[in-house]
Amino acid sequence: MSSMRVDFDPVAFELFGLTVHWYGLMYLVGFVGAWWLGRLRARHPASSWTPAQVDDLLFYGGLGVILGGRVGYVLFYNFGPFLDDPLLLFRIKEGGMSFHGGLLGVMLALWLFCRKYNKAYFAVLDFVAPLVPLGLGAGRIGNFINGELWGRTTDLPWGMVFPLAGPQARHPNPLYEAFLEGLVLFVILWWFSARSRPRRAVSGLFALGYGVFRFAVEFVRTPDAHIGYLAWGWLTMGQLLTLPLMLAGLYLLWSAYRQPARAAEG
Template sequence: MPFPNIDPIAIHIGPFAVHWYGIAYVVGILGWWRYSLWLSDKYPNPSRKDIDDFIVWAVFGVVLGGRLGYVLFYKPDYYFSHPLEILQTWHGGMSFHGGLLGVIVTIAFFARKRGMGFLDFSDVACCGVPIGLFFGRIANFLNGELFGRITDSSWGVIFPHGGPLPRHPSQLYEAFFEGALLFFVMTFFATKSPLGHRRGFLTGLFLAGYAVARITAEFFREPDAFLGFFAGGVTMGQILSLPALAFGLFLMIRTRQSHVAP
């Protein structure tokens, strides 16, 4: 099927243009904020005020970490030669793994400042992250970027910059698995299962769940042309997801010996 004729610019305001990509980030962050406020009522920490105060830190960590992660992990030579383009985030080019590291750093500083444990905060904070992932992947689709590999399936899409052959709409696969499905899994364990109250379990579940979803999606996603495949046919996205998978599983296993909060 042909790619839907959707302008990546949602709104023109005089000389300014509001991109769907930017709107997706705003909606994702606001969705995370409202969901985290609701979830924080079910846990002793963090408080609603902590969530309110952290949202600025979260934006800083996501945007700065995501952009620097893309620059350093994916195209360091190019951006070091064109440093001004590092600021042009409206053209795309954000790394989830970089954003994850950015948020980890900001949570560490924020939690220490508020006198609470890192995992106490991250267990609640991570549950709403799939909301942002969902809208971010939808924005990738609207931008016609990060498309999938060539396919003969009936739902293949001919992307504007993907050549004449249909490709997997891998952005939509990721929106479902990294976003919608992971969100419902996280919500179930956070609200219905006593495991959700074991310190570190939800953080581990999110890291492992995202890593599995991303590694799987990478089998359908076209690797970046400037990187291609690495040894054994693996991609950069799969390589970067392995540490998250390992640490997530470690946290989940570790919580078997931890106390279950009432």
């Protein structure tokens, strides 16, 4: 039985000379989904959030994702070429976004948001965390359409051929991540945050859950060609960057239930 070829046109459509890519549309799906879910959660009788605050939150978060994701990709995955050519940072059309960079960018953006609205930092992070996974899943679908971030070769029946990686069937890693980091993590966090939890608990579960899923999937993902494996023939850059995230998640959960603070707002 022949394997499916991942050979989609990355361009969704052209409008008035503007080329719109599926990957960009997936970012739009993520932002709109987060906005809708945030508005939905803000309508809860116990919520202290207003619709206007949710709208502003989307602006801050979106700015953090885009700027942080790009800067993180260049610094974490292309630092050498960046030193040789600093303008690489601005050549967005060449691609390259990092989850870990986007996370740091969002954390900084939300700190500024908290200063503006005088909200507790972790109360805001706890509100935001359940809104994120569907955007992560949409982004991975964008990677799949682009035919990138493929896995190792496999003879499993669901192996797929990524033309840019050669004729062998490979693990469809973007689909694994879309399922685990997107759908499964969303269901877990939405259920967990539906009841009042100690502050920091929802943020901690997000960090731990994403970290575990990402670390696991990286075992069958082909590392970036210009970086390769960092140690022991299996440790990738994604796993290395995810380790502190898992530790932070464990610490936040431990501290949340050891000394429970006021429940997260919303």
